[in-house]
Amino acid sequence: MPAQRRPNIVFILTDDHASHAIGAYGSAVNSTPRIDELAAHGVRFDNCFATNSLCTPSRASLLTGTYSHVNGVSTLVTPIDASQTTFISQLKAAGYRTAMVGKWHMGDGPGHDPQGFDYWDVLIEQGEYHDPRFLSADGLRTVEGYATDLITDLSLAWVEGLEGDDPWAILIWHKAPHRPWQPHPRHAELYKDPIPLPRTWDDDYATRSSSARRAAMRIAEHLSAEDLKQNPPEGLSYEDEALWKYQRYMEDYLRCVAAVDDNVGRVIDWLRARGDFDDTVLLYASDQGFFLGDHGWFDKRFMYEQSLRMPLLMSYPRKVAAGQVHDGIVTNVDYAQTLLEFAGVESHPRMQGRSFAGDLVGKPTSPPAEGMYYRYWEHDDVFHKAPAHYGWRDTRYKLIYFYNDGMGIPGTGGFTYPGEWELYDLEADPDELRNVFHAPEYRAVRSALQIRLWRAQQALGDEPHPSQARPEAV
Numbered sequence: 001m002p003a004q005r006r007p008n009i010v011f012i013l014t015d016d017h018a019s020h021a022i023g024a025y026g027s028a029v030n031s032t033p034r035i036d037e038l039a040a041h042g043v044r045f046d047n048c049f050a051t052n053s054l055c056t057p058s059r060a061s062l063l064t065g066t067y068s069h070v071n072g073v074s075t076l077v078t079p080i081d082a083s084q085t086t087f088i089s090q091l092k093a094a095g096y097r098t099a100m101v102g103k104w105h106m107g108d109g110p111g112h113d114p115q116g117f118d119y120w121d122v123l124i125e126q127g128e129y130h131d132p133r134f135l136s137a138d139g140l141r142t143v144e145g146y147a148t149d150l151i152t153d154l155s156l157a158w159v160e161g162l163e164g165d166d167p168w169a170i171l172i173w174h175k176a177p178h179r180p181w182q183p184h185p186r187h188a189e190l191y192k193d194p195i196p197l198p199r200t201w202d203d204d205y206a207t208r209s210s211s212a213r214r215a216a217m218r219i220a221e222h223l224s225a226e227d228l229k230q231n232p233p234e235g236l237s238y239e240d241e242a243l244w245k246y247q248r249y250m251e252d253y254l255r256c257v258a259a260v261d262d263n264v265g266r267v268i269d270w271l272r273a274r275g276d277f278d279d280t281v282l283l284y285a286s287d288q289g290f291f292l293g294d295h296g297w298f299d300k301r302f303m304y305e306q307s308l309r310m311p312l313l314m315s316y317p318r319k320v321a322a323g324q325v326h327d328g329i330v331t332n333v334d335y336a337q338t339l340l341e342f343a344g345v346e347s348h349p350r351m352q353g354r355s356f357a358g359d360l361v362g363k364p365t366s367p368p369a370e371g372m373y374y375r376y377w378e379h380d381d382v383f384h385k386a387p388a389h390y391g392w393r394d395t396r397y398k399l400i401y402f403y404n405d406g407m408g409i410p411g412t413g414g415f416t417y418p419g420e421w422e423l424y425d426l427e428a429d430p431d432e433l434r435n436v437f438h439a440p441e442y443r444a445v446r447s448a449l450q451i452r453l454w455r456a457q458q459a460l461g462d463e464p465h466p467s468q469a470r471p472e473a474v
């Protein structure tokens with residue numbers, strides 16, 4: 001008997017694509033018909049979260065199946081030790097052919113360039129949208145064209161050059177729709193009609209800690225003429241200028257998404273034409289979420305929902321029934337073990353996630369997650385000014401502690417502010433507009449969650465900040 005065919009793996013990752021800009025998630029601002037096909041033919045994950053909502057750390061967690069404090073990639077300026085075990089290095093050891101094309105962004109140079117891949121061809125640092133530079137084992141070159149299209153071209157070309165029947169796994173990791181939001185000219189006419197505003201556009205941060213007010217992420221104040229490619233018209237009121245900036249920002253962001261959607265479609269059509277679609281685990285995800293005017297912001301970083309939430313759509317028709325919605329809590333730390341389980345490869349004991357492969361075939365291999373631990377380490381007082389914080393989110397509540405201290409992380413400042421807590425009841429307040437940490441009726445909930453957070457830190461081996469008091473009941 002021949003062994004059961006091992007699936008191919010295609011992992012399409014974008015950078016900063018919020019789930020509320022995807023049709024399958026009910027977007028009010030755009031349509032993504034090709035990305036939506038993955039939900040129709042597979043599974044939409046409604047509670048997938050990033051454990052550190054920032055590009056570089058999330059990529060390291062996806063690859064290694066570990067949290068930032070374990071893989072060492074906690075900020076934008078902490079490059080990866082690429083010799084760490086990843087799900088890719090394990091797949092390669094198990095006979096998979098492996099490749100990485102596109103945005104790596106976990107450091108360049110010896111020790112940081114991709115390892116564990118038969119072929120890698122990556123953008124430099126943040127990468128360029130137009131005529132990008134690519135670095136491979138053969139050196140650096142500039143390729144004419146649009147990054148989102150080129151990354152797909154190079155990816156498909158690698159697979160087409162393979163011989164033999166061994167399975168393959170490829171990471172197609174796009175730069176789009178990351179800042180500076182430069183669309184392809186073919187999409188220049190899209191989204192010119194006024195784009196609806198999010199419900200929380202006018203959030204005044206009245207009950208929040210000081211963190212939200214300090215963050216330099218407001219569309220009204222912190223998007224530059226360079227970001228928007230033009231100056232606002234003269235003579236507008238503060239409010240009208242903010243609306244003008246929102247429209248200009250969203251037009252370019254959504255146009256960049258349109259090129260992603262085209263290219264997801266290309267991959268689906270190509271897999272179908274090869275007869276490989278049914279036997280391929282095909283994922284579409286983004287490294288974190290993004291604020292699209294929510295709470296008045298652009299960018300990510302905060303543990304609030306729009307930034308915390310990762311879109312994740314996955315199809316594998318041979319094994320996974322179509323049209324499912326998975327609403328359990330999963331995180332970017334879980335992907336590695338999940339993909340290894342689909343490939344029939346045992347995961348590495350260092351990995352800290354939970355495979356959700358079994359959930360998708362009606363045979364969960366472990367109980368659902370009770371909640372998820374989050375930690376944003378970066379703490380700069382110059383650029384985004386979003387303070388360092390950590391917290392615990394379960395199916396109803398979210399507890400956040402802004403410990404407000406860079407703790408000596410290189411490049412993230414050495415200043416401190418007093419620690420501050422926030423608590424949200426996501427059932428009563430899904431938009432997270434009322435911090436109830438100090439509300440007497442939430443005293444018991446607050447205490448229970450502080451203990452839960454402390455226990456999560458113990459279980460995962462992370463150090464609570466010295467200013468966080470040990471809960472009495474622990």
Ligand code: CA
Binds near residue numbers: 015055056178287
């Ligand atoms: Ca990102």
